[in-house]
Amino acid sequence: MPHPTISVCEGYFPEEPVAPVVVTSSPGPKLKKAADALNKVFDSRAAYFVADYAKSQGNYIVDVDGNSYLDVYAQIASIPLGYNNPKLVEVAKSDKMTSAIINRPALGNFPGADTEEIIAELLKVAPKGQDKVWSGLSGADANELAFKAAFMWYQSKKRGYSSGFSTEETESVMKNQAPGSPELAIMSFERAFHGRLFASASTTCSKPIHKLDLPSFNWPKAEFPSYKYPLEANVAANQEEDRRCLAIVENLLKTWAVPIAAVLIEPIQSEGGDNHASNEFFQGLRDVTLKYGSLLIVDEVQTGVGATGTFWAHEHFNMSPPPDMVTFSKKFQSAGYYFHDPEIIPNQPYRQFNTWCGDPARMILAGAIGKEVVDKDLAKQAARVGNYLYPKLEALAGKYPAYMADLRGKNRATFIAWSFKDASLRNKFLADMKTVGINVGGCAEDSVRLRPTLVFEEKHADILVAGIEKILSSY
Amino acid sequence: MPHPTISVCEGYFPEEPVAPVVVTSSPGPKLKKAADALNKVFDSRAAYFVADYAKSQGNYIVDVDGNSYLDVYAQIASIPLGYNNPKLVEVAKSDKMTSAIINRPALGNFPGADTEEIIAELLKVAPKGQDKVWSGLSGADANELAFKAAFMWYQSKKRGYSSGFSTEETESVMKNQAPGSPELAIMSFERAFHGRLFASASTTCSKPIHKLDLPSFNWPKAEFPSYKYPLEANVAANQEEDRRCLAIVENLLKTWAVPIAAVLIEPIQSEGGDNHASNEFFQGLRDVTLKYGSLLIVDEVQTGVGATGTFWAHEHFNMSPPPDMVTFSKKFQSAGYYFHDPEIIPNQPYRQFNTWCGDPARMILAGAIGKEVVDKDLAKQAARVGNYLYPKLEALAGKYPAYMADLRGKNRATFIAWSFKDASLRNKFLADMKTVGINVGGCAEDSVRLRPTLVFEEKHADILVAGIEKILSSY
Structure with a gap:
């Protein structure tokens, strides 16, 4: 399937990175320092990432060390339209939102x-x-x-x-x-x-x-x-x-x-x-x-x-x-x-x-998100990208059956997962994916779940598939 | 005690109304219509007020009929610094807030x-x-x-x-x-x-x-x-x-x-x-x-x-x-x-x-609220205003003992309450206070609680006391 000629994501994020950039191991020195400082006032023992949200764009999340990762976890499945989406910036800056924030x-x-x-x-x-x-x-x-x-x-x-x-x-x-x-x-x-x-x-x-x-x-x-x-x-x-x-x-x-x-x-x-x-x-x-x-x-x-x-x-x-x-x-x-x-x-x-x-502030944002998903047909786009991605993962699963069991999520867009033999292998995979610039999350004890944003497109899927193959081929 | 010469409230709200304006009975026709329309999609049976938050200022809440009430209930004790506080507008419009809203x-x-x-x-x-x-x-x-x-x-x-x-x-x-x-x-x-x-x-x-x-x-x-x-x-x-x-x-x-x-x-x-x-x-x-x-x-x-x-x-x-x-x-x-x-x-x-x-968006706002309360010494101001208000209420309680029992909250700033004989009298009082342009709330079955903002000052207390006396003297 050819990539579409008009990309919703490029429309939103003309300056989205074209590839991940990895400059330190993960966690890097600044990340460790920031998480330790935070831990003195707030329980941040689970903070394996400290983000620079101002620099994050679209499908890429940037950490305080300057690493830029393709994010297929998206704040535990909760960022809908990519980081710093300009349509949502508009909504956040509107007088309606200001009033909802300060006159709760x-x-x-x-x-x-x-x-x-x-x-x-x-x-x-x-x-x-x-x-x-x-x-x-x-x-x-x-x-x-x-x-x-x-x-x-x-x-x-x-x-x-x-x-x-x-x-x-x-x-x-x-x-x-x-x-x-x-x-x-x-x-x-x-x-x-x-x-x-x-x-x-x-x-x-x-x-x-x-x-x-x-x-x-x-x-x-x-x-x-x-x-x-x-x-x-x-x-x-x-x-x-x-x-x-x-x-x-x-x-x-x-x-x-x-x-x-x-x-x-x-x-x-x-x-x-x-x-x-x-x-x-x-x-x-x-x-x-x-x-x-x-x-x-x-x-x-x-x-x-x-x-x-x-x-x-x-x-x-x-x-x-x-x-x-x-x-x-x-x-x-x-x-x-x-x-x-x-x-x-x-x-x-x-x-x-x-x-x-x-919270009307959050409800205003939800309304704007819903409207974008409908106007840009992003559920259908997620289905299209999932149909592009799934067979590629199926091929990888055929090639690396020891590390990709029970591939699931066919016809469920990019809501895809597979299992490892055990938790330690799965956890190693999640950590190793950082070395190829990809932030991915797990579910249950032994599974990997893909939860990209709705502006995840075929070009991002290509990077994800190449990253998975690079790691699995090294095992 | 003389009114202070420098008013924090006037600094925030140079255009705050000087007195309530009552143009319709409560609920007015536009309020009723708005609440009924809302009730078709959201359970709004408890919505006895529909506010025009854009027009509300400081201690005054405006409804959709154009009534402007002195608000001593403040969203069930939760508006800290008055409606449309300019310091909080700044925070809400900041890039930091925008990022917290859209990159949750x-x-x-x-x-x-x-x-x-x-x-x-x-x-x-x-x-x-x-x-x-x-x-x-x-x-x-x-x-x-x-x-x-x-x-x-x-x-x-x-x-x-x-x-x-x-x-x-x-x-x-x-x-x-x-x-x-x-x-x-x-x-x-x-x-x-x-x-x-x-x-x-x-x-x-x-x-x-x-x-x-x-x-x-x-x-x-x-x-x-x-x-x-x-x-x-x-x-x-x-x-x-x-x-x-x-x-x-x-x-x-x-x-x-x-x-x-x-x-x-x-x-x-x-x-x-x-x-x-x-x-x-x-x-x-x-x-x-x-x-x-x-x-x-x-x-x-x-x-x-x-x-x-x-x-x-x-x-x-x-x-x-x-x-x-x-x-x-x-x-x-x-x-x-x-x-x-x-x-x-x-x-x-x-x-x-x-x-x-x-929610970091709400945490940023909390930090700004805390800073204003400290910088402007608003807890102390609330104590001062409470010490101004309490004896006036005590005097009213002496004059109208049938409607103001168990006055409480001395030395607790404006966190003041008193009791009526029963729920129906108390509820009548709350409704009647609207006719003199004051929005006030109850607690328990038979009590009235004052919960103004922290920018409630002596001049507002005067309006409140006059309003209470006007209603009680009519009973």
Whole structure:
């Protein structure tokens, strides 16, 4: 496939580097010094990079030592349109943004004259079937706000949407006791990641380090399908795996000791290893949640906003009816959930409420990002670049099978991953990629995940493929 | 006391209105229309105000109908330096802010070259005894991050700070079971407000509406002192109340079924009714937490950043040693917690961690706010204005005792409140104050709380006092 003659990325970044520049080993001396200084006031033990954001451009992130890396990790999958995107500079410098920054409203009580316009912009890219939004501050927050909505919805189905609360409820809740504070659950899946606050951590199940020592809610985990790769050669086994996992979901919905108000799932389990499931699995999940009266919440925190070739990843599944709530954050630089059913709005005001109810500054940015993704057709571009990249990676996997197992993400744009034999080999690969000027991240214990921006193009893919081959050929 | 000849407020806002302007009843026709339009896409049933933030100036908030109100509620106690403060406009328009907005970092892995400087600015106003900070996104988030730190601290005291985790711990935590996910508690107080996510809501105990239908952790609540007013006339009874409440705290620490990793308290219970407690009570609490090996977390989300006449409200108490963690948000327009003990940093990286680890854009703003508060001595100014205002309110309370009971907040700057006989009278008062051009908020069921900005001066206090008298004299 020839490279396109007009590059969106060149339009944004006429001065984007044409190749990585590596001037020191990583971490370089200035990086080490900066991370050590920071560590005296802020826990920066995980800071393996210290960036010079002013110098970073498009797909290239520059560190304080002057190294310029092609970035296919993009702030843990969260930079949408490249570093220092000029369209976003305009938005950030606008009077509207200035006001949102310095006059931060208590949005539930004191929205601004422009709040409806800001929300309307977010709704232009709402998932199919969704026409309302509630706003939050991070992916974990978005999920917990959705849990709150689900629990209120569940109880209001029981007592009647327009019914008030009983004295028993209003008194017991002040003691954190039932019936005012009922025992209810959210079901999630093994290997899922949904955040690290207490309720979201109770649904997270990818690594012990995320939640050791935290008290948690005893909520059920079903099994997410574990497919055999390549998919084409394992159709029957993977269909059987779908059936097995759906049976576990149904059994938990039927037998769990407390009611399950909602089932929460990622379209692709990302932090947990880029685990995919079929359209049939997701339709089965939609069917079984309807059968048992639970809401279906799709967590698009990592997969949303064009990354998989559609604006929302779950669009690939064509679920009917659509999911009840869709949570977002990361590439949208904002957070919250979309929904449609008016009964997902709590039956009284001040229930889904807090001082800020989100951040209009971040919502304005999200609207601008959504508009660029649509105007420049960047989800489709990501699909095109993914279709260009995937066969090249497949060829590398054929050549270096010991270091590229279970390649996954075909037809999911650049949302691609593969596995190493173990964590130490994978970690060595991630570190070695720095020597060829590429910043790449891992997922699960043994996998590599590609999470470039939406302005990652064929020329960047060529550099990435050459870099991978250079490293793997040295093993 | 004469008005000062040089007004900080006039320096910031040479064109601030000299008096409120009321042109419609509240809500006016444009406000109603805007709130209804917004409600189609966003739950705005609590939006009793729709602001024109571009036109708002200093202490005056303008609505879409053109009414201009003196604002002593300030976005639920969260606007620090007045609307459209020119110093903050400068910061918001700076290249540093633009970069923070559009290149939002995953701060734990990829801090920027300027991150240390941003953090250092926050530390310049750190509470006495604190020299480190961890950042979050809202008051609820700040508190839950502090809980996480407290639970990790507690368990690491048990197993040894440098010890790793047992296989039993890493396996059981993935099932949300002990010992990896232990049963531990945070103690809070009746009438407390600490946020509305699941763990923070489990410590919140001010109104049922905040948490009905949410599953919760079964965590203990002690009693916060209920003083008799005026304080001067009830010294012995209030000392006895301190002793009674401290005995309850100690008894819970001794007898609660699971270990209490931390005790969480507001310096003044704000949402719960502006309930104050003495220096002796706070020192007693500090002593008893040390005796039983629990951390003391002071929630300064509403009280912090100059509002009570000192930068942090708990400075009034002179607790020795200082509290272990101090959480902040609201007027700081950012969120997180301060601490000192190095063992409050979890024993391994990636434990207190998430994608964004706060928002440098909001942290830059917080640093600029802190600097202005210090440079212009605004905490001291708030104390001066409070000392001017309080006796005037005392005189009104003497004149209208049926509508101003239990005046509280003496020597706490403008952080002042009083009670009505019941909720309906209080609510009528809040609505009536709009007719004289003043926006004021309530707390608990029956109280009024004053929460002006830090640029509220004597001339504004005069308008407020005249407005209150006009309304009360009409009853």
